[in-house]
Amino acid sequence: xxxQDQLSSxxxxxxxxxxxxxxxxxxxxxxxxxxxxxxFLGERLDAGAVIFPPQPLRxxxxxxxxxxxxxxLGQDPYHGRSQAEGLAFSVAPGVALPPSLRxxxxxxxxxxxxxxxxxxxxxxxxxxxxxxxVLLLNTCLTVEEAQPASHSGRGWxxxxxxxxxxxSDGAKPVVFMLWGSHAQSKRALxxxxxxKVLMSNHPSPLSALRPPVPFIGCGxxxxxxxxxxxHQGGG
Numbered sequence: 001x002x003x004q005d006q007l008s009s010x011x012x013x014x015x016x017x018x019x020x021x022x023x024x025x026x027x028x029x030x031x032x033x034x035x036x037x038x039x040f041l042g043e044r045l046d047a048g049a050v051i052f053p054p055q056p057l058r059x060x061x062x063x064x065x066x067x068x069x070x071x072x073l074g075q076d077p078y079h080g081r082s083q084a085e086g087l088a089f090s091v092a093p094g095v096a097l098p099p100s101l102r103x104x105x106x107x108x109x110x111x112x113x114x115x116x117x118x119x120x121x122x123x124x125x126x127x128x129x130x131x132x133x134v135l136l137l138n139t140c141l142t143v144e145e146a147q148p149a150s151h152s153g154r155g156w157x158x159x160x161x162x163x164x165x166x167x168s169d170g171a172k173p174v175v176f177m178l179w180g181s182h183a184q185s186k187r188a189l190x191x192x193x194x195x196k197v198l199m200s201n202h203p204s205p206l207s208a209l210r211p212p213v214p215f216i217g218c219g220x221x222x223x224x225x226x227x228x229x230x231h232q233g234g235g
Contacts, residue, residue: 005082007051007142010041015057020065024166025057028159037155041142050145052077056156058086059137060163062130068167069133069232070175070224073183076152077143084143087136089203090126097124103203103215111221137163139182164189173231175224179203179215196227 009015012029028034044051055061074088078098085092089101097105101124105116117123130136139160144150167174168190176195178184180202190197200218201207208215 004054005052006145007041007045007054007056010038010045012038012057015055015061017057017060018062018064021057021060021163024162025060025159028162033155033158040151040154044144051142051151052079052145053084053086053142055086056141059088059130059135062087062127063133063135065166065170067133068135068170068172068174069228070177071135071137071164071167072177073164073179073186074136074138075180075182076140076149077138079143079146079148079150081145085125085127086141087126087130088138090130090136091124093123093125094120095124099205100203100208103205103208107203107216107218108221110216111219112225114221135163135167139186161186161189168195175227177220177224180207196224196231198223 012025012034017025029038041051072088077084077086078091083091083095083098089098089104091098091101097119108114109116117125122128126134126136137160140149140152140154140156141160142151142156164186174195176187176190176197178187178197178199183202184199187197187199198218198220200213200215200220201210203215
């Protein structure tokens with residue numbers, strides 16, 4: 001694994017974000033929680049921990065605040081080598097598709113007839129989604145190799161909650177896709193009268209086909225498209 005595949009700096013100034021997000025990011029890291037998080041990341045790097053992804057704020061770099069049309073919430077970055085690329089559910093080109101992402105592509109094909117992306121490129125990379133207004137936001141933005149949820153509760157959630165509120169408070173109506181109980185716990189941050197909130201089970205194999213709302217068959221992609229055409233004037 002090359003150094004480019006992992007976090008090398010705990011300084012937020014080294015993490016690019018689109019200009020519309022910068023004040024929110026600056027405010028977070030200027031506060032107590034952000035400072036503690038930055039110190040924690042620095043300590044773990046100094047201790048030799050391998051942390052993913054290399055750019056924790058990449059979702060905020062590729063999807064400007066003013067361009068957000070859809071929000072898909074994940075929980076934790078992938079904790080395997082070369083997997084996490086800073087976007088929820090997305091993996092770098094050429095990386096084997098994780099089971100949840102396979103199910104996302106399966107439902108997309110079932111619902112809209114969209115064929116799975118070519119492998120190895122783009123493979124499971126959702127960069128194109130991100131650059132077309134889909135904010136692929138994990139609620140925790142770093143993780144240590146082979147240790148899922150190892151950075152949960154360290155402060156990232158305060159920032160990502162603020163991002164969700166910022167989108168909810170924005171002028172444009174947006175579609176929020178909340179898959180699984182963790183994502184659905186963020187529903188309270190969203191103005192459900194102004195935005196479309198779609199909820200189902202998580203796309204992981206453990207829950208994708210289970211009641212009460214199986215992910216496979218949920219129809220969220222076609223529902224989001226129809227709602228956006230009606231409320232955002234876009235396809």
